[in-house]
Amino acid sequence: MAYAAIAYSTVFLVNKNKGMALPMGQESCKLSVCGSGNVSSSCRGKYSMQAVKVDDRVAPEKEKIRPGRFGPYGGNYVPETLISCLSKLEAEFNLVLTDDQFQAELATALRDYVGRETPLYFAEQLTSYYRDENGEGPEIFLKREDLNHGGAHKMNNAIAQAMIAKRLGRQQVKAATGAGQHGVATAAACAKLSLDCTIFMGSSDIEKQSHNVLLMKLFGAQVVPVGGGFKDASSQAIREWVGDLENSYYLTGTVVGPHPCPSMVREFQSVIGKEIRKQAMERWGRKPDVLVACIGSGSNALGMFHEFIGDEDVRLIGVEAAGFGLDSGKHAATLVRGEVGVYHGSMSYLLQNSDGQILKPHSIGIGLEYPGVGPELSFLKDTGRAEFHTATDQEALNAYHRLCRLEGIIPAMEAAHAVVYLEKLCPSLPNGTKVVVNCSGRGDKDASLFFNHMPAAS
Ligand SMILES: Cc1ncc(COP(=O)(O)O)c(C=O)c1O
Numbered sequence: 001m002a003y004a005a006i007a008y009s010t011v012f013l014v015n016k017n018k019g020m021a022l023p024m025g026q027e028s029c030k031l032s033v034c035g036s037g038n039v040s041s042s043c044r045g046k047y048s049m050q051a052v053k054v055d056d057r058v059a060p061e062k063e064k065i066r067p068g069r070f071g072p073y074g075g076n077y078v079p080e081t082l083i084s085c086l087s088k089l090e091a092e093f094n095l096v097l098t099d100d101q102f103q104a105e106l107a108t109a110l111r112d113y114v115g116r117e118t119p120l121y122f123a124e125q126l127t128s129y130y131r132d133e134n135g136e137g138p139e140i141f142l143k144r145e146d147l148n149h150g151g152a153h154k155m156n157n158a159i160a161q162a163m164i165a166k167r168l169g170r171q172q173v174k175a176a177t178g179a180g181q182h183g184v185a186t187a188a189a190c191a192k193l194s195l196d197c198t199i200f201m202g203s204s205d206i207e208k209q210s211h212n213v214l215l216m217k218l219f220g221a222q223v224v225p226v227g228g229g230f231k232d233a234s235s236q237a238i239r240e241w242v243g244d245l246e247n248s249y250y251l252t253g254t255v256v257g258p259h260p261c262p263s264m265v266r267e268f269q270s271v272i273g274k275e276i277r278k279q280a281m282e283r284w285g286r287k288p289d290v291l292v293a294c295i296g297s298g299s300n301a302l303g304m305f306h307e308f309i310g311d312e313d314v315r316l317i318g319v320e321a322a323g324f325g326l327d328s329g330k331h332a333a334t335l336v337r338g339e340v341g342v343y344h345g346s347m348s349y350l351l352q353n354s355d356g357q358i359l360k361p362h363s364i365g366i367g368l369e370y371p372g373v374g375p376e377l378s379f380l381k382d383t384g385r386a387e388f389h390t391a392t393d394q395e396a397l398n399a400y401h402r403l404c405r406l407e408g409i410i411p412a413m414e415a416a417h418a419v420v421y422l423e424k425l426c427p428s429l430p431n432g433t434k435v436v437v438n439c440s441g442r443g444d445k446d447a448s449l450f451f452n453h454m455p456a457a458s
Helices: 080-098 100-114 124-129 154-167 181-192 203-208 210-218 230-242 261-269 271-284 299-308 375-383 393-407 413-420 422-428 444-453
Strands: 011-015 031-033 039-041 049-053 120-122 139-144 172-177 196-202 222-226 248-250 290-294 315-323 339-343 346-350 386-392 434-439
Touching: 080 100, 080 154, 080 261, 100 154, 120 271, 124 139, 124 393, 139 271, 154 172, 154 181, 154 248, 154 261, 154 299, 172 181, 172 230, 181 196, 181 210, 196 203, 196 210, 196 230, 203 210, 203 222, 210 222, 210 444, 222 230, 230 248, 261 271, 261 299, 261 375, 271 299, 271 434, 290 299, 290 413, 290 422, 299 315, 299 375, 299 434, 315 393, 315 413, 346 375, 375 386, 386 393, 386 413, 393 413, 393 422, 393 444, 413 422, 413 434, 413 444, 422 434
Parallel strands: 139 434, 172 196, 172 248, 196 222, 290 315, 290 434, 315 386
Antiparallel strands: 011 049, 031 039, 031 339, 120 139, 339 346
């Protein structure tokens, strides 16, 4: 069934205790979606959820097309006190989508500040590496998001949201970062727009990504260490934002959180896919055949995929972090191994235990270490529109090295996970298949990490 047709017509969930929303960042709610499309709830505690089929409800047409819902996923599982703030944000987001002045300013910033459009680079050596004994194989292209100002796709969204914060008169911007790329992008955008910026970051991530911490500080941001990792930093940033809704703006770096956050970030990242379509048409006169992206929470993947969701002849492949292996319990493969629940304000697949408690994710790509994933990607999984695979830490290290040696390009360790999947993909593809891999960021930040793990490569 076509994605669009089923997008809003499967099932959705209502909170039994109206008004008693799940506290963001504290508790998850475990739900399982049955093959039939029904949802069985095994939610513990007072926040039980009830499945309601759209067909069972007498609902006006417009309620069926609910913004912020992707099948059963997404939504606003937040306390009442946040609803008015999120509604204002949603209204502003809807406004800027059609505001010519905002769009013109954003286009200028993307061109002159971020450095778009980014190249669609033909990876000739990588292509040769995967040719078979007859010299046949797919052609591999890299979408060079690593060439953006700040070194990653994160800037596409950070600059646009910082412009929204400015319009809303929110001087205090708060954000959480894992690998530091979103922190760098947000800090730079805030410097450009004269906004005050506070970045929350896990203490061990601060140590591992110390170079990015220096950059954030150079841009004038305050970097606040938080015990734990990216998920804990996100919870802290949200708490700080909730404590000062009048003056502060929570600048989310990826396609998670309550509506409108997932839609907004996806919208600002969708420039990636739009450029790929245009560049593919110019280069070879048709769409690409396969798109591959790594998935932490999903912003670079959705930014790449969204433009092509309606083109069912384009394969969409997301690669999650298998860490030490899927059975090790130390991974971040949320879509491949997770179960449905509610976390940080929306419903999605999550890494959680049988009590619905969030599990600590692990990946050598720190930016992939998040226990949730974007609700839209959860829906793409259920509908089968996208495929999801995994890559281990060791495979990512090998792919990182391979790209450095073959192309002279250093991918972010996160992006290296997408490169890994070429190993399995390429031998299965017909000659001349056009494959585009999203090189979501640059990997200078990971060079010492690489040599710590692979000393023999030095
Ligand atoms: C370069 C890079 N790629 C990918 C990711 C993963 O995030 P997402 O899945 O939102 O693209 C990160 C996160 O920090 C990143 O820095």
